[in-house]
């Protein structure tokens with residue numbers, strides 16, 4: 001729950017829908033007899049729109065019992081959205097994985113029309129670019145939440161903290177700073193801002209001018225640290241009070257922990273942590289990218305049963321509820337921006353760098369209170385040898401650190417550039433993520449010495465924790481062979497049997513994420529992949545275990 005005082009409605013359910021409008025259509029063109037579609041949903045997961053790439057329009061009405069200020073928040077629309085309220089353009093957003101919202105003041109009682117134009121066509125001016133190894137599902141893929149807000153309301157809040165431990169190893173004290181943004185669409189007025197963490201509350205009386213203002217509060221309290229074994233979370237409420245009555249509130253949850261690096265190690269609360277993880281796309285044959293909570297829960301259960309404690313959200317910000325589950329279960333997360341295979345020209349085109357910077361800020365602003373998220377990953381396998389890419393990376397790393405100095409910054413490079421000593425981007429990172437495909441995109445079958453050699457070469461080049469962010473092999477479910485042929489479960493299983501012990505034994509390796517958890521759809525221009533899927537899942541598309549799953553589980557847990 002994100003509020004107790006606001007009247008909140010989830011606009012889930014059936015919306016009117018059409019894919020029949022021209023690219024330059026306006027709200028007035030919405031047909032009188034449209035189709036319908038569920039929200040949230042990825043339209044390509046439905047047979048009728050499986051092949052639809054381009055724009056689509058959504059429409060629904062909302063009825064307000066009284067005149068009200070209304071905040072409408074879209075958790076994600078893939079990939080571009082324009083939102084109209086009663087025919088008036090209210091907000092535009094680009095990027096399919098981060099939220100956006102608008103506030104409409106003083107809406108009259110009665111019926112209003114909400115219209116959304118969504119677009120999942122990709123081009124050379126979108127992030128991601130047209131060719132990716134994941135599918136460009138379209139639609140209102142995450143929830144839409146409507147809530148009424150008073151004239152003076154909390155826009156946002158940001159908690160930052162330092163932790164100090166008792167010298168005798170006793171409890172930890174958190175010194176917390178809360179930055180609360182307040183909006184006032186009326187005249188100047190007085191309010192008390194109250195911040196409650198667990199059972200500790202601080203209050204400050206402030207005069208709120210018309211428009212936007214920020215209030216800073218400080219608070220100190222003993223806390224239990226968030227750890228993998230004991231992921232303690234605290235409820236946070238930020239409230240506005242008028243004459244001791246709460247007139248607005250927003251809620252969140254937070255966990256307190258420190259993430260640092262030391263030499264080759266990544267430390268959680270000052271202790272080295274062995275990160276053993278998996279890459280996970282939001283994909284499922286029935287749901288596409290719009291996964292129900294049940295799928296997220298079950299995926300996490302399978303992941304943890306295999307002895308894994310870390311997830312790389314390849315290659316984009318995941319549903320916030322997935323991060324909630326990781327917070328609760330004590331699973332560490334790397335979140336990433338969808339800069340996939342960009343080169344210097346791509347970064348220079350249109351406003352792709354500014355747009356990515358905005359996505360980065362949106363991702364951090366949405367997820368900054370999740371203790372599970374320990375690193376922001378800026379890019380994946382970009383042309384890291386090019387000066388333009390190094391400059392863009394430097395810029396993004398600076399923005400990430402300025403926006404949030406409590407997490408690590410990284411990016412995923414590729415074995416070839418690192419091997420040749422040509423990577424110019426990893427120097428901007430706190431730890432080096434490297435994707436390695438020895439034993440798969442090579443002529444020779446997998447062998448331990450390919451990997452030991454590779455890890456030695458990276459360690460020579462980068463004096464920081466090394467994180468093998470991708471390694472894996474394709475396997476068609478059910479395919480078993482005597483000769484351990486590529487594309488068989490047998491080969492994939494042997495791949496992990498060979499590579500995992502090497503990674504586990506190497507002191508320069510702070511962690512790894514297997515490529516990948518489940519089989520997923522590739523983009524429409526399939527990258528010569530059987531079934532147009534990326535078949536490197538250790539479980540299949542329906543999450544049935546492949547032989548490799550059992551191998552990984554055995555190697556990590558027995």
Ligand code: ADA
Nearest residue numbers: 133380381435470515534536
């Ligand atoms: C790359 C990329 C992944 C996936 C993988 C593969 O490393 O980062 O998204 O495409 O290769 O399966 O080849």
